[in-house]
Amino acid sequence: MWAVLKKEIKSYFLSPIGYVFIGLFLIMSSVFFYLDVIAYGSTQFETMFYSASTILTFIVPVLTMRMFAEERKSGTEQLLYTSPKSITQIVLGKFFAAVAVIVITELLTFMYFIILCFLGKPHLQTALVTLFGFLLLSMAYISFGMFASSITENQIIAGVVSIGFFIVTWFLPSFGSAISTFSLIDMFDKFPSGLIAVEEIVRFVSFTVLFVLFTIIVLQRRKSVK
Amino acid sequence: MVKVINVTKKYGNFTAVDNVSFEINDGEIVGLLGPNGAGKSTTMNMITGFIEPTDGTITIDGFDIIKKSKNAKREIGYMPEGVPLYFDLTVKEFVNYMADLKLVPSRDRKQEVERVLKETLVYDVSDKLIRNLSRGYKQRVSMAGALVGNPKVLVLDEPTVGLDPKQITEIRSLIRSLSKDHTVILSSHILSEVSQLCDRVIIINRGKVVAVDTPHNLECKVKKENAIILTVEDKNDKISKVLKCLKGVKAFELIKENADGTKQYSIISEDNVDLRKDIFAQCAKEDLVIFEMRNSEVTLEDAFMKLIQVKEEKE
Numbered sequence: 392m393w394a395v396l397k398k399e400i401k402s403y404f405l406s407p408i409g410y411v412f413i414g415l416f417l418i419m420s421s422v423f424f425y426l427d428v429i430a431y432g433s434t435q436f437e438t439m440f441y442s443a444s445t446i447l448t449f450i451v452p453v454l455t456m457r458m459f460a461e462e463r464k465s466g467t468e469q470l471l472y473t474s475p476k477s478i479t480q481i482v483l484g485k486f487f488a489a490v491a492v493i494v495i496t497e498l499l500t501f502m503y504f505i506i507l508c509f510l511g512k513p514h515l516q517t518a519l520v521t522l523f524g525f526l527l528l529s530m531a532y533i534s535f536g537m538f539a540s541s542i543t544e545n546q547i548i549a550g551v552v553s554i555g556f557f558i559v560t561w562f563l564p565s566f567g568s569a570i571s572t573f574s575l576i577d578m579f580d581k582f583p584s585g586l587i588a589v590e591e592i593v594r595f596v597s598f599t600v601l602f603v604l605f606t607i608i609v610l611q612r613r614k615s616v617k
Numbered sequence: 618m619v620k621v622i623n624v625t626k627k628y629g630n631f632t633a634v635d636n637v638s639f640e641i642n643d644g645e646i647v648g649l650l651g652p653n654g655a656g657k658s659t660t661m662n663m664i665t666g667f668i669e670p671t672d673g674t675i676t677i678d679g680f681d682i683i684k685k686s687k688n689a690k691r692e693i694g695y696m697p698e699g700v701p702l703y704f705d706l707t708v709k710e711f712v713n714y715m716a717d718l719k720l721v722p723s724r725d726r727k728q729e730v731e732r733v734l735k736e737t738l739v740y741d742v743s744d745k746l747i748r749n750l751s752r753g754y755k756q757r758v759s760m761a762g763a764l765v766g767n768p769k770v771l772v773l774d775e776p777t778v779g780l781d782p783k784q785i786t787e788i789r790s791l792i793r794s795l796s797k798d799h800t801v802i803l804s805s806h807i808l809s810e811v812s813q814l815c816d817r818v819i820i821i822n823r824g825k826v827v828a829v830d831t832p833h834n835l836e837c838k839v840k841k842e843n844a845i846i847l848t849v850e851d852k853n854d855k856i857s858k859v860l861k862c863l864k865g866v867k868a869f870e871l872i873k874e875n876a877d878g879t880k881q882y883s884i885i886s887e888d889n890v891d892l893r894k895d896i897f898a899q900c901a902k903e904d905l906v907i908f909e910m911r912n913s914e915v916t917l918e919d920a921f922m923k924l925i926q927v928k929e930e931k932e
Contacts, residue, residue, distance in 0.1 A: 467702065471718070475687045
């Protein structure tokens, strides 16, 4: 897993993708920081994350769309799948590389918290819980984005499928309670209030594990039908 | 070293590889030969574990490629068709990554990567981005990736496609030097390449093994007639008289008349008789000047075409 993980993180920052992702996120969250926090004269760091979480819908696919689609298109998947690494190791390597980029981004967003420290007394625990929830949400998004990338060799399709799916999950709550439990954004909304909700954590983790597994199954299956 | 037993690969109703079996011994260079779409790449992809056969088993050094894939894949260096590479890495980074994937322990890695870079003659470009390399270099970098970790078996899918003649000779001599320590399986549709490089040839057509033999034996199998090509200066048409008198000549015919007045004949003699000495002696006697005389050779090309045709006729 480490071999793939190291290489993927390197790739994110050798190509513009890593910088584009972090740059876009920071620009947009700066806007939300101003609109949601500063403009209200508040020191509640976490409130900006209600809006910031929607950005993930559009920028997580930037990280995930190339994961397997590009390897498949360029043929480098042959090098990967003929190496002694198992498909599980490869998938997890790629998954955690994308998670690492998110972690780096989150560390950078912590500067907003530091700014707030000069202006008042923001609540550290709530901020950390929010960032934790944000990480869980990102992981769920990444797992689906990765799955989308594994079913096609066209990066654009992988990206569009992911964005489409994420947008659909926004609207799930309007369809009644049974499906609304699958709304990722809704699951996240508990965290900025500073609560570590076990139910939400379980749902996020299950969602993530499910799509990581789906990715592994898709790639494993392609070996025998390809 | 490599055993392929009753392997079949089906895509839906289409059978790409049909009940293929062969064995490759330690230290051999074996060529997989066949027209485009014959199933060469599919076979190689199955040997390397990239795809799974619908039926049958493949073992590498005694390890099943599916059941013991980690052990088996460790012993394989694969250079896929079209040399896929990570263009945003440098040569060194790429080979390092391949070493990492192939479980080369980190304390030996630096040394191993350096060894491979030197062996494939890409050491001087090791800090260049792969994107900026020429085709010949890319091919060698791909080879370096296959070699790292010192696998016992090297699988090279069309290693010389798209190279200029100088690069082709370089790659070939590289393959030849590698064969001292590795078992090599290479695929090609260039017959001269296979006959130069390989100890044995496996001819595949339409997913089936048509023949497995040494290039020499294949040529012999197909060689039907013992023919000599003779070019003489023959103004007075004496040659037909000479040839008619010679014992062992079954038939002869004029192939062409050259612009310089010489004529080229094809002479078919009885089997296991070499007439060249007699022809030379007779021509000297009759004052005929010989410009060229040689045994007409059957090339692997002929063997290949013939074997493929025979198979198609049967069907």
